[in-house]
Amino acid sequence: DxxxxxxxxxxxxxxxxxxxxCVSPRYTTRWCMGWIRQGPNNARxxxxxxxxxxxxxxxDSVKGRFTISKDNDKNTLYLQMNSLKxxxxxxxxxxxxxxxxxxxxxxxxxxxxxxxxxQVTVS
Numbered sequence: 001d002x003x004x005x006x007x008x009x010x011x012x013x014x015x016x017x018x019x020x021x022c023v024s025p026r027y028t029t030r031w032c033m034g035w036i037r038q039g040p041n042n043a044r045x046x047x048x049x050x051x052x053x054x055x056x057x058x059x060d061s062v063k064g065r066f067t068i069s070k071d072n073d074k075n076t077l078y079l080q081m082n083s084l085k086x087x088x089x090x091x092x093x094x095x096x097x098x099x100x101x102x103x104x105x106x107x108x109x110x111x112x113x114x115x116x117x118x119q120v121t122v123s
Contacts, residue, residue, distance in 0.1 A: 002028060032099070035077075086122050
């Protein structure tokens with residue numbers, strides 16, 4: 001297993017902002033990384049991914065509102081969430097995937113290692 005530790009979740013009003021973070025082992029620096037969420041209906045969604053070259057991809061539901069980034073020196077992945085909506089309420093999981101599979105949200109859902117998650121509640 002890969003140890004991923006998320007932090008920064010909490011409760012926020014609709015329209016507000018929140019940033020969540022994930023610390024990962026140093027050896028994952030060049031792996032595909034991203035965020036997955038699971039809402040109250042238990043549906044899982046790949047929210048955003050960032051590849052080792054810095055390229056990113058977002059779900060349509062968050063495009064223009066969320067920004068994924070990483071600090072390789074700190075081995076930390078971030079998700080800046082702005083203009084939060086009620087439907088963004090979910091458990092957010094940091095995920096990572098070994099190099100070799102195409103870095104996509106679908107593949108991250110299928111093959112990624114996940115952390116314990118951090119809850120984001122929008123009211």
